[in-house]
Amino acid sequence: MKNIVFTISLLCALTTFSQKxxxxxxxxxxxxxxxxxxxxxxxxxxxxxxxxxxxxxxxxxxxxxxxxxxxxxxxxxxxxxxxxxxxxWNRGIPEFAYFETDPGVTTNIPICALGGSVATPLGGLKANVVEVKSLDDLAILGKQRLQGKIVFFNRPMDPKNISTFTSYSSCVDQRYAGAAEAAKYGAVGVIVRSMNLRLDDYPHTGSMSYGDIPVKDRIPAAAISTNGADLLSISLRLNPDINFFFRQTCEQFxxxxxxxxxxxxxxxxxxxxxxxxxxxxxxxxxxxxxxxxxxxxxxxxxxxxxxxxxxxxxxxxxxxxxxxxxxxxxxxxxxxxxxxxxxxxxxxxxxxxxxxxxxxxxxxxxxxxxxxxxxxxxxxxxxxxxxxxxxxxxxxxxxxxxxxxxxxxxxxxxxxxxxxxxxxxxxxxxxxxxxxxxxxxxxxxxxxxxxxxxxxxxxx
Missing domain, CATH: 3.40.630.10 (Zn peptidases)
Structure with a gap:
């Protein structure tokens, strides 16, 4: 009997010891x-x-x-x-873009289509570009200033936030809803500053939505690299009549x-x-x-x-x-x-x-x-x-x-x-x-x- 009790006690001790x-x-x-x-x-x-x-x-x-x-x-x-x-959704062939300061004087800019965007016309899209900082700026400028233009959303991520996701959340609306809102004022295309705190030549894609806009009324949307966005913004200050050209062949199936x-x-x-x-x-x-x-x-x-x-x-x-x-x-x-x-x-x-x-x-x-x-x-x-x-x-x-x-x-x-x-x-x-x-x-x-x-x- 003592051996049985000892064996049970030993097994209990080993089980307790084995539990981490x-x-x-x-x-x-x-x-x-x-x-x-x-x-x-x-x-x-x-x-x-x-x-x-x-x-x-x-x-x-x-x-x-x-x-x-x-x-x-x-x-x-x-x-x-x-x-x-x-x-x-398929991106198609690589996108191409430049801005034109004078006839024949162009500067190539890195862009990429936003996910879900429609294509530009086959030969590309070229129009005067208007810079804005927010969706609210569209209503201030109105249809008279935006009709037939390419809207350039250029609100950067705020570098002061320690959490970079806070900075992202505060400006991603221009990427997601920019095309839908700009189309309401007669814009023909949208270029959006990449969601990136660093200055570099990488355009950043991401999802966007046209809301309930009919397919025939949707306008193409692309992201521009942060370096490209700064260069375009500075150039617009010197010459507000700059034309922007971009071509993308994306398609939704x-x-x-x-x-x-x-x-x-x-x-x-x-x-x-x-x-x-x-x-x-x-x-x-x-x-x-x-x-x-x-x-x-x-x-x-x-x-x-x-x-x-x-x-x-x-x-x-x-x-x-x-x-x-x-x-x-x-x-x-x-x-x-x-x-x-x-x-x-x-x-x-x-x-x-x-x-x-x-x-x-x-x-x-x-x-x-x-x-x-x-x-x-x-x-x-x-x-x-x-x-x-x-x-x-x-x-x-x-x-x-x-x-x-x-x-x-x-x-x-x-x-x-x-x-x-x-x-x-x-x-x-x-x-x-x-x-x-x-x-x-x-x-x-x-x-x-x-x-x-x-x-x-x-x-x-």
Missing amino acids: TDEQQIKSIFDTSLSNGKSYDWLNYLSNQIGGRLSGSVQAQQAVDYTKKQLEDLGLDKVWLQPVMVPK EDVESYNVIGEIKGTTYPNEVIVVGGHLDSWDLGDGAHDDGAGCVQSMDVLRLLKETGYKPKRTIRVVLFMNEENGLRGGNKYAEVAKSSKEKHIFALESDSGGFSPRGFSFDCNEDDFKKIASWKNLFEPYFVHLFIKGYSGADIGPLKNQDIVLAGLVPDSQRYFDHHHAANDTFEHVNKRELELGAASMASLVYLFDKYGNDIN
Whole structure:
């Protein structure tokens, strides 16, 4: 009898000893990511073997096939594709632009079509250019000053904001709605200063909308590099009668079928409670989408691998979702939320990475005040890794449609100072991603997912 009691006591002691503390589990995650991470290799393939992954493109489908195979190779409990209809827009041949100060005296300027724009006439579009700083300036100038002109939106990102996303948000309206608003005053085209704090020669594309304007009344819209915008602005001060010429051959097609890529580890205790981690698989076509958002996708994939690699058995179902069509439609995020709602799935937490693969600084949480106070008690666990900025705020576009009163939404917050140097531009490429920074981000995400899985709705 004594031997039986001793054996039971020993087993209990060993079981207790084998259970890692939060500090130990998080250290194990970071150690594994930094010494045996897979995110960088996956990103290398996405960027250099597939490239830019515009929704509806061959490259987008190749990315779907590749990431599905990688998730299957991880030995997850389930991997599947979720169909979603997405827009298909093609840039066409490279754009060309110049401004003309005198007849025959021209200066070439770097531009790129905005995503969703119509083409110029086949031979290009040439007209007098009028500079404005905001959408409100259009009403001040009126149809008399803008009829038949090309409108040049030249409001720069504010360099005084430490959060560059604040600067981006304060001026992106001119890119998104500039063409629709200018068309109302008879403008024939729109040129928009690139959303970039740095002065360089890279034009930055991005989504734009014509609202309810009929197709026949839509005007072409392009982004101009920051150097080009400054040169054009200075030249206009010297000569207000400058003509601007640009040519682009982009085209919008019918919607096509694509997919969200989904994989999960089934929970051992509460399998009906779902935790989501993800990024968007599509990208713009100018670069290879390494930071936006290849980085977020491979980090999210590695979250599940890191949990498995460190021997952690999730209580809840942990699901990675690689969303399609964030850049020009958000169809993937909306479809995922629609299916989750119709299936009556209970999502308790969702984490998105869509701010680049730079050094992680912390997380932004969209939740109620009580939950946030409890979450903030975890900050000390992240302090050894310098990832302890916990703030309330924006989480992510693709997980936004999941929002309800019960779920906590979060976004990884990397250092943002260099992000808009690359955002939506031809230099958003693999060589600008640092391996260690990327792996630190994956480990940070895995650690937060671990804590939410362990404590669930009892966040303490």
